[in-house]
Amino acid sequence: MAVKYVYFFGDGKAEGTGAMRNQLGGKGANLAEMTSIGLPVPAGFTITTEVCNEFYKNDRNYPDGLKEQVAEQLQAMEKLMDKKFGDSEQPLLVSVRSGSRASMPGMMDTVLNLGLNDQTVQGIIKQSGDERFAYDSYRRFIQMYANVVKGLDGELLEDILENMKEDRGVEEDTALSAADLKELVGLFKNKYNEELGEVFPRDPQEQLWGAIGAVFGSWMNQRAITYRRLNSIPSEWGTAVNIQSMVFGNMGDDCATGVAFTRNPSTGENLFFGEFLINAQGEDVVAGIRTPQPINKAGGDGTLPSMEEVMPQSYNELMEIQQKLEKHYRDIQDIEFTIEKGRLFMLQTRNGKRTAKAAVKIAVDMVNEGLITEKEAVLRVAPEQLDQLLHPSLDPNAPKDVIAKGLPASPGAAAGEVVFSADEAEAANKLGLKVILVRVETSPEDIHGMHAAQGILTARGGMTSHAAVVARGMGKCCVSGCGEIKINYKTQQFTDRNGDVHNKGDIITLDGSSGEVMRGTIATVKPELTGDFGILMGWVDGFRRLKVRTNADSPEDAAVARSFGAEGIGLCRTEHMFFDANRIMAVREMILAADLEGRQLALAKIIDMQRADFLGLFREMKGLPVTIRLLDPPLHEFLPHGDKDIADLAQSMGVTVDTLKHKVEFLHEFNPMLGHRGCRLGITFPEVYDMQVRAIMEAACQLVKEEGFDIVPEIMIPLISEVKELEILRANAVAVADEVIAEYAVKVEYLVGTMIELPRAALTADKIAEQAEFFSFGTNDLTQTTYGLSRDDAGKFLPFYVEKEIFPEDPFVAIDQDGVGVLVQMGCEKGRQTRPDIKLGICGEHGGEASSVIFCHKIGLDYVSCSPYRVPIARLAAAHAVLLEELAE
């Protein structure tokens, strides 16, 4: 038997199925599936991807038998549609489209109305009774064919059209008459001849094979080749070609076209929902020139008649179809349909895009309706989508006047009056005003103002700048590094990207999810964690294996995170406690002390505050695990930099300004990220870590002794590159901890572990594990060092890299599995090799990003830790990881 190269679909029967993507491409498989479940799909056929491969194997010749098979299927189409290809009475017109296994830009797109020539156009006139429509279709076909199939510059024919409009004194294409369009057809054909040195093909068969050849040819054009290479798509996949009967929604008032969703994609409500236009083409619905009418009474506001009312029969038919579709696809469907002279045709169905809110509701509803399982429901909600639900967000329908754009440093939306200092923010807040704190950059002194503000806007600093990190911790909206604004503190003004001036007290709105800054107040939508959300997350927690902890530095953060389901603290950054306005003075004294004695005096002031911090955290977490990282950032981050601040500090410390300046200068670093920080501080100033360990253990012992808590503090030492560092610091920590335990005379267990955040730590993790009871992968820093890429400085080129797909994704957002991920995996394997029961987690920002969480699951981490507002995202992603694994089995 001859090889089957062509698959027919039409009249409720299809030779292919939805499962045959490899042979039929995505589009062909979809058309076959829709047809075979009984939908009225315009008949057609698909030429398989195999033909594409044969074509290239045989020096661009078609395999034997193809022409015959196409001819045969074309006849079947004609019969079914009761039209004839090339006929001047009842002409069959077709569309020709490419369709590969994966959607692929760079391929030939679409040729519509193929089959038109000077004879068949007469048939269209007769059928439609509309000469203008017929010639408009004809001239469009010539344009598409010339451009898409023959590669003629689109401008050449467009110019002729523009000239004619000028000549006739009209602005719109629609103002041209049937005669004009007929003339245009002639002019187009002449130009075609002139440019390509050949006559525009009259024979529909020649047109058809021209288009088919163009589809196959486009598989090997440069854009497609580049796209495949960049996306690792093998060229052996090939493309299919789809040929389908044209149907028209614009052939009269018994014609229409529309789009609809089987449920409301915005709210999730189970109500058929859509719009349609009478006597119109698909594009008209989208273009917004005419106002579409609602599909049913329930979906309209009564001003325009619905399809339910004006075309009741078609509406009923469509209702049945949409119910059938949802049952078949078991998900909300986004459908396109056309009614040609009273006959309903389905053009497209696909899973509908939906808001996070709708996604959750639909998933839960469908479980209740018995349509899907709980596991399927969980997989129906994209983890990243949840972010929408957890922060206030801009009303998507509100108009906005964007005046600048910075980095989306902390999600959410906020509006308020502009203020330029933390003190003003606090004062205004006490008066009940909502403010946005606008600073060149923020520093520890600004914390109270950040608390008081609705949102923070900075001109400088990246995604890990002080403003960004603190704001994310607070769950507060922040746009950072917005270089487009220029701030003048003196005049209390900033200018935006257009040069417009904004004064103190003017109102702006920030979108921390897009980085946009807008004029005035834009309405925001509050997060609503509905009952459906709770139900879904219950299922989620039943499926996942990974634990989800949070990064939290204060009892307040911890409380938010627990309300989002955090199962512990994976990273408490003690330095954020140091930044507190009440204690920064003591911290500075400690740093600037001339000797050990001076440092110890200052540390004695700090220890009571630190102990109180840990008491608060431990109480909030009620026995859940808490990992506390000892001091990490370079010391100069805590120092004042302005002349006045330095003078103040000098006075309060009783030293000269010069001495202080010299010290500040001495602490300056060229590359602080790679400088004197992390455990290197612990090695050179052991008394600082000793103080911190003492504070941690005193807090734990006190709670165990006096309040009956059950706590196992996890002491984490940052930035280890060599096991000997950890050996020394672990010994110091154990000495202090055991001393405290002896003082309190209680039994308290504790763990000492480390961050794996430098390539060398991952490479030597087997040795490091000898000294560590747990590893926490600090993938922020690990990404910075693995790529040699400072997150604070990458703003100048990283967006360009992502846009140009040099990096498939921002590696600070989704973990880079080929590089950073290899090190993480190596760290896990080597760690477990030495210490099989070592506790493994991740505390970089990746811990709250879905693809990264799935990666963490795959390589067998015990937990991920992320900022409080991302905890639900991580929980959901962790469940996806398990369910996707089950599906793959």
Place this chain on the structure above:
Amino acid sequence: MAVKYVYFFGDGKAEGTGAMRNQLGGKGANLAEMTSIGLPVPAGFTITTEVCNEFYKNDRNYPDGLKEQVAEQLQAMEKLMDKKFGDSEQPLLVSVRSGSRASMPGMMDTVLNLGLNDQTVQGIIKQSGDERFAYDSYRRFIQMYANVVKGLDGELLEDILENMKEDRGVEEDTALSAADLKELVGLFKNKYNEELGEVFPRDPQEQLWGAIGAVFGSWMNQRAITYRRLNSIPSEWGTAVNIQSMVFGNMGDDCATGVAFTRNPSTGENLFFGEFLINAQGEDVVAGIRTPQPINKAGGDGTLPSMEEVMPQSYNELMEIQQKLEKHYRDIQDIEFTIEKGRLFMLQTRNGKRTAKAAVKIAVDMVNEGLITEKEAVLRVAPEQLDQLLHPSLDPNAPKDVIAKGLPASPGAAAGEVVFSADEAEAANKLGLKVILVRVETSPEDIHGMHAAQGILTARGGMTSHAAVVARGMGKCCVSGCGEIKINYKTQQFTDRNGDVHNKGDIITLDGSSGEVMRGTIATVKPELTGDFGILMGWVDGFRRLKVRTNADSPEDAAVARSFGAEGIGLCRTEHMFFDANRIMAVREMILAADLEGRQLALAKIIDMQRADFLGLFREMKGLPVTIRLLDPPLHEFLPHGDKDIADLAQSMGVTVDTLKHKVEFLHEFNPMLGHRGCRLGITFPEVYDMQVRAIMEAACQLVKEEGFDIVPEIMIPLISEVKELEILRANAVAVADEVIAEYAVKVEYLVGTMIELPRAALTADKIAEQAEFFSFGTNDLTQTTYGLSRDDAGKFLPFYVEKEIFPEDPFVAIDQDGVGVLVQMGCEKGRQTRPDIKLGICGEHGGEASSVIFCHKIGLDYVSCSPYRVPIARLAAAHAVLLEELAE
């Protein structure tokens, strides 16, 4: 048969051999070897390391039979020395020393004169006829025993001695009489009793076993355990104990002691060379209280009589011995001897330390003498030693007054008048003055002054600061990052670490190999590349497999490197060409241009200069391979920072100071090392790389076409982290290169490759190799990112880390084989996996460090590249790599 625990040596016979280090320890094996080749070694025996292990296995009990074996060997000693342990007439005194396989601080050291008590001291008086000597020996024994064996605080007995001296009104120990010393012995014994609650052991047997027990006990003391852990010495190695007869060079005028070298260790001249003292102890020769006499007439200046003259018989005996020793050990020997009453004893022989110059001469001479092979000769010279030969160095005998210490940024030594600006340096140089340029840090504007100066001293900046890198390239002495000095440009002064002020015009000397800054002029020694050096390097080149290239940015550097044997340029840093004072303006215009057009205008000015650079380099290298790295550093490195410089530039560019300042500020980076640099510049400003590639290829094509050169330029793209970067930049480079080749209508081949200097590049080297014809490992940056350690900032803690052995070595000096090396090896393997013939090299500073070169050989690199002055070191190390491999086979 009972296990043999004790090995005897004496009278030309030894039970052990030099090969038995594992059982006898280093010292024991050495004593056995000396004895068995017939040297007159004081008789003794060694208790094996096995006993140490048994001791700890059996709860600190000695194995059966040990006591008997010791007793037996002691008798043999007595017989041989004709003395008796504990005898009051002819008492035998012994020394007890530990001796493990590896030399190990923390272990018990030495007890001398063991066997003395109130009876035996009488025998010594009789033997020596010197009561004072006898009691002095006795009191020293008590002191040593109390301190070393019993752990008594040395101060306690020393205080008694001091009190007595005060009481007697004398300053020196030697002024105490025999009676005083006798009294002291009594006082010491009382104090011993008082402190330790036991009587000082009278019985020599008890003394002996006390000392043996102390040696074994010291194996498990904390210092020894720590040392072993840090140096990976297994505790199972154990220690041996050596017991040896005492001999005295201070028992009269027929006694003497001395040290000698079989050749001159400073010049290498083949002449027996040494010093001795009559009636003296070994320490006296070293202590320098008495002036030693020369060992022979040839070695003296005639003022003091030589041993050859005053003790001709012993001298002749010693001559024979030293000849025998050299023949036996086949290397220059450093020997210690003692003559007791006319009888010569050899106490020690070991391979002699020698200067680089001597090492080369001795190695070549010994080949000529037929003593060693060429391969052995090559292995006799330590690669790092050669550095001494290649730079002027401080006269090691000159006194020096160190006023500050910074980083040893560029080796060599230089003296000159202090100047504080590049212009002054140049002016002074024109007047024929020698100057040292002293700056807080240097910048491109200072290059002419650096050329003019003898050496450069900076207060800020690390080993890769501008000053350091440029100075090394020039082969010029530099001390950088010398934070101990404070510079005041206004007053034209700097203060040193003592607070002393140095004015402009004062003379200082720099030692670029130690980082020391000294007051005044210290004599320096010029490098002399003798004929022997050439001969040795000829052998070296015959043995090595690794090629050695140089890092050179100018024809001058290249010429120096070729004279040192460089076989190509492995790294030409084009940015150093940008720093040139004549073109920095154009470079700045390029950087600060508002748009592409502006950049291209500025680039058009630069291209002629760059082409000339490459013409010069290619001509100098005469067809040897030249790897040119495209622009690498962040752009702001080229910008002016002072207000005046900015104002000047603004004027010359015709823009406002504010505009310029804003741009400079915009280019500021938090972590420039991880910022917008390397290939990221090439991606965002392709026109810069295009200009450079054009300049390279135009130079190459011109030389091929007009001067018949045979050149294959190697275009190197820096800082690749992802293959797509290289894919784009390679395509750009190929396009420009092919265009130039077509313009010149010549056939020129070229390679495009990349640096592997980021962990991610090493991790994904298989993919990167698809786009690279060569890899050059940039281990400077790779070390920085793998460790998360900025070389410029590490000064605050890295020295501490190295001192405390947290890092076994500075990883910027010797490649870290456990971390960075793993990535380099991975890069090689993955690179070759994709492209088996890929060219692999290294161009970090490690390329000139011996252990790193050996590592590069092991992992199969094709070449190393280093700064010109280290080329001979790399050549020698490369030969060592081959020869050490042969030895290991």
